[in-house]
Amino acid sequence: MATALCTLGLIAVGGLVTSHGVGMSVPDWPTSYGYNMFALPVSMWLTGGVFHEHTHRLWATLVGVLVVALTRWVGGRPARRSLAIIGVGELAGGQLLLLLGPDWKGAGHFLSGIGGVVLLAAVVWVRNAPSQAPLPKLAWTAFWLVQVQGLLGGLRVVLDAQVFAGTRLGVWLGVLHGCLAQAFLVLTALIALLTSRGWTSGDWAACLKPVGGRLFNGLILTTGLIGLQLVLGATMRHQHAGLAIPDFPLAYGRVWPDLSAEAVARYNQQRIETLAANPITGVQVALQMAHRILAVAIVGSVVWCGVRVRAALPQGHALRRLAGLWVGLIAVQFGLGAWTIWSNKAADIASLHVVCGALSLVTGGLLCAISARLRQVAASQPEAAATPLTHGLRPNEAGLMAHR
Amino acid sequence: MTTKTIVVVAAVSLLAFGAVAGDITGKITLKGTPPPEKPIAPLKGDPNCGKLVAEAPMTTFYVVDASGGLADTVVLLKGVEGKSTGASAPAQVIDQKGCLYVPNIVAVQTGQKIIVKNSDPVLHNVHATPTVAGNEEKNLAQMPGGADLELSFAKPEDFLRFKCDVHPWMFSWVTVVDHPYFALSGKDGTFKIANVPPGKYTLVAKHRKAGEASQEIEVTDAGATANLTLELK
Numbered sequence A: 001m002a003t004a005l006c007t008l009g010l011i012a013v014g015g016l017v018t019s020h021g022v023g024m025s026v027p028d029w030p031t032s033y034g035y036n037m038f039a040l041p042v043s044m045w046l047t048g049g050v051f052h053e054h055t056h057r058l059w060a061t062l063v064g065v066l067v068v069a070l071t072r073w074v075g076g077r078p079a080r081r082s083l084a085i086i087g088v089g090e091l092a093g094g095q096l097l098l099l100l101g102p103d104w105k106g107a108g109h110f111l112s113g114i115g116g117v118v119l120l121a122a123v124v125w126v127r128n129a130p131s132q133a134p135l136p137k138l139a140w141t142a143f144w145l146v147q148v149q150g151l152l153g154g155l156r157v158v159l160d161a162q163v164f165a166g167t168r169l170g171v172w173l174g175v176l177h178g179c180l181a182q183a184f185l186v187l188t189a190l191i192a193l194l195t196s197r198g199w200t201s202g203d204w205a206a207c208l209k210p211v212g213g214r215l216f217n218g219l220i221l222t223t224g225l226i227g228l229q230l231v232l233g234a235t236m237r238h239q240h241a242g243l244a245i246p247d248f249p250l251a252y253g254r255v256w257p258d259l260s261a262e263a264v265a266r267y268n269q270q271r272i273e274t275l276a277a278n279p280i281t282g283v284q285v286a287l288q289m290a291h292r293i294l295a296v297a298i299v300g301s302v303v304w305c306g307v308r309v310r311a312a313l314p315q316g317h318a319l320r321r322l323a324g325l326w327v328g329l330i331a332v333q334f335g336l337g338a339w340t341i342w343s344n345k346a347a348d349i350a351s352l353h354v355v356c357g358a359l360s361l362v363t364g365g366l367l368c369a370i371s372a373r374l375r376q377v378a379a380s381q382p383e384a385a386a387t388p389l390t391h392g393l394r395p396n397e398a399g400l401m402a403h404r
Numbered sequence B: 001m002t003t004k005t006i007v008v009v010a011a012v013s014l015l016a017f018g019a020v021a022g023d024i025t026g027k028i029t030l031k032g033t034p035p036p037e038k039p040i041a042p043l044k045g046d047p048n049c050g051k052l053v054a055e056a057p058m059t060t061f062y063v064v065d066a067s068g069g070l071a072d073t074v075v076l077l078k079g080v081e082g083k084s085t086g087a088s089a090p091a092q093v094i095d096q097k098g099c100l101y102v103p104n105i106v107a108v109q110t111g112q113k114i115i116v117k118n119s120d121p122v123l124h125n126v127h128a129t130p131t132v133a134g135n136e137e138k139n140l141a142q143m144p145g146g147a148d149l150e151l152s153f154a155k156p157e158d159f160l161r162f163k164c165d166v167h168p169w170m171f172s173w174v175t176v177v178d179h180p181y182f183a184l185s186g187k188d189g190t191f192k193i194a195n196v197p198p199g200k201y202t203l204v205a206k207h208r209k210a211g212e213a214s215q216e217i218e219v220t221d222a223g224a225t226a227n228l229t230l231e232l233k
Ligand SMILES: [Cu+2]
Pocket: B099, B123, B124, B125, B164, B165, B166, B167, B170
């Protein structure tokens, strides 16, 4: 749970980094201005964009350490051997990279650092048993994901200038880094849910009320749409072109903007941007329109899901409350999106939009997981499904709220 | 005055003024109403930079005088190649002052030295981001009172972007030209390209926001005059 919360904070700082356009304000990695990451003088840390980027790096380290600890805890005693092997392997690999020459110095230090932490986790001698079935697997996925994510973040800085498919590699890696962050957050939230008291000791049979197939598919589809929307959003953020369309709900004063080359040239002539200096392209305008249309579709389907859940489940049911929260989040998210445009992409509001988007995705993921579990239990105990519900999923709900 | 001296003076004058070169002069005019400039609010909001200015400075995308004269337009001859004298040209200085690049529109030759200064009591990060192959990207931190940075670029490029990643509103746009026949228009929109060898040329005016215009011209010993208009659609 601490991991999930920290990840959310990390995404917030990451959002601030891109919102302020300061991703490259610390041009080297994993060192910061040649300093060891943990020894950067405070006076430099507090300088402009350096603050956001450097905080993001420190925070990411904390999340990484937490994930390793989580893997050790959830994986139980058997995880020690794997962790030891991986730790030693990474330490050795890191040292090997250091020997390869200065070009590999960054990756070498990075790998050695992780290896050290992993090895440390393996040394912890607590003989706890591994958690239930899918958990160790999820934790190991998070374990690898967090390392790939850290590496991507570093490469995004180091390889920024390389060009791939006509776009700077920094943009591609940045988008990937942003999307993976969201996937990672959902994963940690799932782990938090599955380890919560409500999930493990909750009386599932007592609150049985199967979620209908159509509703279940709707939940999955809607969560998928939100995921897609986040990919669109990440792509727009990392192009650093500012607002591709300055007005809302209209687009350049029309329902559908003119995307001809002359029109785009005209848009650029009229743009007075203080931060994002890249000229906009027709593709970016189209992308922004897709983001708006998808937003409307998502609001529609989330509301549909909310109404269906309300109709299907009794008051006080955890799932019903969570669905209510989801509707609220999406409404806030829609408003934040519009506000981002009206505020001419004020950094704080744009970052809030990112965080709220991540929360919406997580809520969708949790809804899917809980209803999948309900359906599973219902399928194994068909007669219980018919019993009317008298009370909700109290403990489970407590677990969910604590996650918030 | 000896005969010898007279001969030398005559020879030098011939080299300098005879059949050698003329100046191209003219004015760049903006047609249409530019969008209003905006205050650079994040600068004033920054804890370090905000202290350096009384109020947020305005953007300077369109610097236009009452007669429509457009400043910061790069005017150059098209199709002249490999004539760079950049290696011997005096260095172009770009200062970082009040958390802005000064000037923010610059034109230099290939191989010409660009010196970047930091006059601020603030850390800056000089990040040159060329897009033309052969021009090298540079990302250099510059401490307050730090040594001047020196850069140069090998290939011609329009509006090569310098940015500061610490202060994301800081930009300078450096146009790199392969020959010495270019100028930047001044506050009244006028420009002068000196010592152009006589001949027929295409003269191009490029403004980062307003776009381009071009004109065929013929330069004689007496020089040439050309007025170009950039239009806002
Ligand atoms: Cu700066």
